[in-house]
Amino acid sequence: MTEAVCVPCSEGTGVLTEEMIAEGLAGLDGWARRGETIYKRYEFKGFAKATQMANLVAWHSDKMGHHADISFGWGYCEVVYTSHEAGGLTENDFLCAMRLEALLA
Amino acid sequence: MTEAVCVPCSEGTGVLTEEMIAEGLAGLDGWARRGETIYKRYEFKGFAKATQMANLVAWHSDKMGHHADISFGWGYCEVVYTSHEAGGLTENDFLCAMRLEALLA
Amino acid sequence: MTEAVCVPCSEGTGVLTEEMIAEGLAGLDGWARRGETIYKRYEFKGFAKATQMANLVAWHSDKMGHHADISFGWGYCEVVYTSHEAGGLTENDFLCAMRLEALLA
Amino acid sequence: MTEAVCVPCSEGTGVLTEEMIAEGLAGLDGWARRGETIYKRYEFKGFAKATQMANLVAWHSDKMGHHADISFGWGYCEVVYTSHEAGGLTENDFLCAMRLEALLA
Secondary structure, three states, X not given: OOOOOOOOHXXXXXXXXXXXXXXXXXXXXXXXXXXXXXXXXXXXXOOHHHHHHHHHHHHHHHHHOOOOEEEEEOOEEEEEEOEOOOOEOOHHHHHHHHHHHHHHO | OOOOOOOOHHHOOOOOOHXXXXXXXXXXXXXXXXXXXXXXXXXXXOOHHHHHHXXXXXXXXXXXXXXXXXXXXXXXXXXXXXXXXXXXXXXXXXXXXXXXXXXXX | OOOOOOOOHHHOOOOOOHHHHHHHHHXXXXXXXXXXXXXXXXXXXXXXXXXXXXXXXXXXXXXXXXOXXXXXXXXXXXXXXXXXXXXXXXXXXXXXXXXXXXHHO | OOOOOOOOHHHOOOOOOHHHHHHHHHOOOOOEEXXXXXXXXXXXXXXXXXXXXXXXXXXXXXXXXXXXXXXXXXXXXXXXXXXXXXXXXXXXXXXHHHHHXXXXX
């Protein structure tokens, strides 16, 4: 999980095993699994900070070439990663989550 | 449903009856019900337009004083209205949906 | 100035005369001229509202097919219209300003 | 210039000398001086990427507690730093520029 940019899913990026997913989540504070995705809910005071977080994740998605699903509203922004084209979780999802955490640190 | 600005939910805005909800939805193209919310999924080509739509709804939420729950990602932006404080759907939700549709027309 | 969408500048949209510019500005509250542009400075409390305004104008620019130049920072957002390709002010600029004002009303 | 967060300007942050400014700019690729500010113009293809950059800088401004002046439009986003309250350039401005560059790397 050290690539600088996400590997295109269509070129055969592999779906992770349960063991690899567990290992990945162990290194990500506040992230959890939901089906074939990983997600984290960030909480904020009010609406403006949540909107700004959504825009940060949008920017980060384009930068990484791997796009999150983002939900936000009053007091929260939830970020979800999955590899739609691969049909499951791949290293790209964990790479993006790690990088996003680094931005926020 | 003609108020210019949303009525604060905490000041007694009433939860709508089933009949009123059905009537409200009948006038909103593409909106549907899900539990105690109404929502619409807007589809886009790519990511940038979906992000822009999310920001439009964020702006509109502050303008109306009634905040949507917004989800977006590659190719879509979903907007959800409910009146959290009233514990159900109120006229505010339908007013916001109508105004948003007017912006997009 | 009643078109629903801006006319592409490259297809011969005409540069307005001084008289037409003066007339257009007379109908736009708070807008003024600066060289071959018209602009308005909107003031806000803090940073978040200014950012949201910038995003509104960005959305509006794409909707209209005519893109503003936008500046924002703590407490302000300035919107500038000109028709770069026409080399001056055209009806598109006034149409966009009018529509933006209508959104904010 | 190693602080994690900007020092509030009102608490006596010092205006930099000409020598310090020149030294700071020497370490910032593409940044230049304009009066009591430093700025950089980032170029993009189209409008959406420029808008996204503006939102990134807005997020970064809040994170740093030091707010840029941001201009964007078709094909560009310009970022300007100055310390309004200090009446000139301070270490905060260079710190923010360096951090922004790191985000984009």
